Amino acid sequence: MQTNSVEPVTDIVSGDGELASPPWHTDMRRGLSSEQVAEERVRFGRNVVDSTARRTWWRTLWEVLREPMFLLLLAASGIYFVLGDVSEALTLLAFVMAIVFLTVFQSHRTARILDSLRELSAPRAQVLRDGQRQLVSAAELVPGDVVFVDEGARVPADGVVTEAHELSVDESLLTGESVSVSKSVARANALAQEDPYGQLFFGSMVVQGQGQMVVTATGLNTTLGRIGKSLTGISEARSPLQLETRTFVNRFASVAIVLCLLLVAAYRLRSGGWLPGVLAGITLAMGILPEEIPVILTVFMALGARRIADDGVLTRRMSAIETLGQTSVLCVDKTGTLTQNRMSVRVLFAQGKWQVIDQATRHIEEAYHELIEYLVLASEIEPVDPMERAFHEAGRVGLAGTGRLHKDWSLVHEYALTPELPAMSHAWHTPELDHHAVACKGAPEAVCALCHLGERETQAVLDQAAQMASGGLRVLGVAKARHSQAEWPEKQHEFAFTFVGLVGLLDPVRPEVAGAITECQAAGIRVVMITGDYPSTALAIAAEVGIDGARIVSGQEVAAMNDSQLREAIKNVDVFARVKPDQKLRLVNAFRESGHVVAMTGDGVNDAPALKAAHIGIAMGLRGAEVAREVASLVLLRDDFAPIVSAIRLGRRIYANLVQAISYTIAVHIPMIAATMIPVLVGWPPMLAPIHIVFLQLVIDPVCSIVFENEPERENLMRLPPRRVGARLLSGRALAQGATAGALAAILVLGLYAGLLTQGYEQPLARTLAFVSLVAGNVALIFVIRVLPQSGARAEVRRQNRYLWIVLAVTGVALLLLMTVPALARLFGLVALLNQGGGV
Template structure:
């Protein structure tokens, strides 16, 4: 036995499924009952192997208490106590408690959103319960469940195989061995040494074939759980936007430290006192530090992911939200994305004749019965694929009473479709002793090659196939063979196939696709169709949905091109047909190398490399392989094209609103910095104290993270070109505009304060009016930032931001109370301007 193979776990089946056999008392045709599932879940818990610590209130509170702003507030309170101003210190501590509560609430809410999104992205499993095949979260599996696994799926629990068809599994997560391992069903009389080859282990990836297993262990009792590995232990690297904002905040922090030192020294030089100078420095630091920016980024990404999920798209990597607005090329598959993936047999070709199948067809001519017979035999017994379902349905209707539906035959051997040979074969044991029937279906050119047709015959078949494909049909060839030897050939070419016919399937285009593609094109996004279908099929579909199909490049032509020729092709071609997975990867890389930001859809195991290579990989959630979903950035909760466009639209909106929020953060700190520094440097009495900064923070934080996040979409959002790759969050122009708006507000506030002091008004009165003007200035900056040119044209009048008016109303009420209630005004060192 190889050194890296897993040793069998003794009695692993008998521990969980009674009695001591792989099948136990589980009925493989019905599975467990719902009541039994609940009992087992109560006993064994959830099927989760996860070392990650879930966020709690206490953990969130601990993170908040380590924030620089909180530490500055505590330092300011301590200084007030030392100076003997107990009321000021207690007031500040009360505001500290309020800010901590709001921050913890907001952070925990954001974490809960992220946790709920992770729950949605959890692996799923096909399970048999109550006699029905169901799709459930893998975390809900229990020992004894009958689970189906197929190519591209991650094994959701430990289990014993009861059925296996050409099944091989990658167990490198457990063994470190990258070579896939073949698996076979466990027989009742199997020797013990066969057990490892009949066991599937949680976390392994199915790389080929299909199988059925009975779960023997879940969660921490699995092999993966016993060795303490976690599938979620790998943390995602920081995104470019996170790195940019972190650099931005660090620069602000360095500036704050330098200015604070200058202010402390200046205060000491003018007044001869250190503690008030340190207090002024703390006030300035609180006014400078843009601690809102990391919070803004986290909240925008989390709530943005939830908005996107509401559109039917799951965000697996938050960095994808940043990139959506930069998408310039969208590579899409045809089947199930542009089309409905609801196939029906439309054309049959056999014996030189052709019949069209539609709603008015009463019967299928006898000349096509053999074609339908072998189509059904070449399909799975219980098909999931819409194409094979269509074959079974046609056989059920068209072959009823003909004796060609072989319910008494048994499937004994399979040959899987491969990139090198796009055809598959099923070998059946018939009622005749030693006689086997072999049915094959696949790409017409591959079937012609298997039948060893001459050049002329092949060309005739391909001409018929091209004619059928020109009507937008998906075309397959069908062949048959007989086999009477004991040993099975290694490859399909060793059979003596004879050609049976062609079948054309209709997969209608989704009605909303043409409009969605038009929206992409208006937004400067190229939509490129990459399909494995015939060029004529691709051209027909491309024309119908609005993609340029005038020139089509095939996968064979891509393979023959050098890099220079391929770069020229991708600049002028929007439709690629007969493309293999490795060519799809090459196309994605070519688009990337040409400076495009690429989003790409895919669903199969072979699509995984291209999905990973694209800037934004988009996996199909319903029919996609688990490996495709794992490497993708986004997962479609329904296999449709329209949600992709909605997601791009939302990505642009989220980023535009994020720019506004950061611009506001920059602008709003400038008046606070000026109001703190200038009076001290000039020699006036300080205008602001820490408690004033705290009050302003209670306005700034909700404005940045709530108001701007809920800003409606701008009217011209999807008529703007994609954002340039590598473009900074705040361009020099946007930064200058925000700083200018803040400087204007600062000038007005400081000018008012200076004017009042110059004209002999009492200090409390001057401070009160200046502080009120500063609050009003902060509010005015909201509208100034929303009106900046980079924000785009205004949203429709019907789309109002109700959160803006809620924040403004609360701020207005708080300011009025501050100006009218003497006791409240005194806590802030102000005077009541109105009232008794």
């Protein structure tokens, strides 16, 4: 393992050993002030390399104007002009403008929602400003900012290294070389780019260690920006649902072309005119084309992502929303997900005895002072991790006035924790001693191995650790060593460590977790705990939150199993302990190969492969590494379990409402197609014209994209099993139900039209009554689709949806105006029913 000396500096050292001012004369202890940041941002702009333009109204308008429906409407208007029906043509054009406005508004609103979600998922940076460490969007960085980088982070700008702790960076995005580059504190010539080992470059990834840098270039002025390279890469591939709906729409379009040509030919044979036949064909095409479906899919996914974000989960990939309803296994970590990640020292074990620490504890016995002393020394000087904060707090309270808090000692060497050796060591320069003090903390078994304890001694320590862990505590071992030689050992094993003791930390379970897990289990979702903690700790937490811990498998047992044995083991095991990151990937793949849809949480660099392999990778937004967030489908805006369950619930609701919306689209197009085709084929006067289709579209579009999107969830939504893998958006049953409902509406409308014509009513009056019945049928189909059972759900009366009543009220007012204003009725080729001698 490579180790580096710790190199803290307050200024950049020049080549001749003289201190040089940092770039932009930054105060390294306070960073830039808010006023300086504002000035630099005006001068240099946002720290953005990708030049993807935000969605504009004009761009959205241009996309809408190219839609087939719009082109058909323009063609119909042109034919009306040729036929001499100027008023009809102008009316149709007015409706065209209304449809364009509504479509542009909806599309632009959806695009802006997606833009805002992308901004939420943008990289962030830890920066020192006004003397405070802050978390800001990387786009807000300016030259002169003091930025902290650590393992798993994407370097947010170009800069020079001012502090390095085993810092190693992957620069393959720039160089193409996959070998990581070690970084050290920059010299003055780093600014002239003559010291690449003292520089960090925008877009590179920190693969080991941590450090601090001063930003020297942002945005297009960075190395990445100058070569014009984009971090966004290739756009996301179409999801299975997008491919399915695209195929569905294309099939409808093919059918529409054939039917339209047949209708034009039939009209020509019956009437001898081409233009009226073409107009009838256009009307039919407008009635057949389900152009709402792609819009519905986009709107549902965008608004669904916003709903999920409101519940604390950021959607990085829209396809994850589709998959949420299929989730059958949810793999979660313990610390910070099931627990609160607010640790406190609860039990100390040293010199063969132990002491419990709680709120009533006023004094820590002297026998445990050395244990706390070396716990603090083995922790970061300025801790961020809750566990190390707990150690510092225990030292502040328990060691006050004892002389064991060493403010004058300086950290000179460190050894990082690795998957192979889960222990870390810090070496300190001690002014009053003739040697360096080395402090180590880590997994009890790893510390025992470093101390070269005998089998009996090791077993005694591990038995004590297991007893502490059985109470749900996280247990660490502590050791100490002296080092007097000039050279530092390559490995921690080369130190002569002495065992000091054990510490047990309490991390309380989140109060809402047990209920959320019960909800998952009722929904047919297995919750599997995968933790690096002690088996006894994992079992205690599992029992508290309601996870089946009847059998537990350790990482050591996982390593001993082949893939077949592992697939067999996971059938009945819900708790995995002492698991290493590479074993998480094996577990995810085993669940996948067993036919499960897997969602998994993770936060570290080593979790990235497993997050990527899972159907839904869920990264921790607050404590997660940047690389984990990049590969994940979902990012938790607050690191706990409840938002995951909320996201699954919302994913099921979004999908169920999408099925309803598309079922309604299919159902409502059937009477429109029948009312356009059948009168022409049997020799009746045409019932529908393009303007009638436009009116119906103004009802259908908001019903699909607003009403059904806002449908409340069914009461038994989270008591249904997960949707099976490979299930089509519309099952044969759902398709048959929608088609049957639409066919019944078509029979009633055409039956009314035929009956009125047969009884001798004039065609305008028959068309008027049939058109009113068609609108009423469309409205009735909303209620029919709402109460139809879906994929195992029983039929039920739905809760109120205020958007439904708003749309129905607007439709009713529009229809009332059409039936009461003669001039308006004439534009539609109808008669004003309520003005014919007091009504019909």
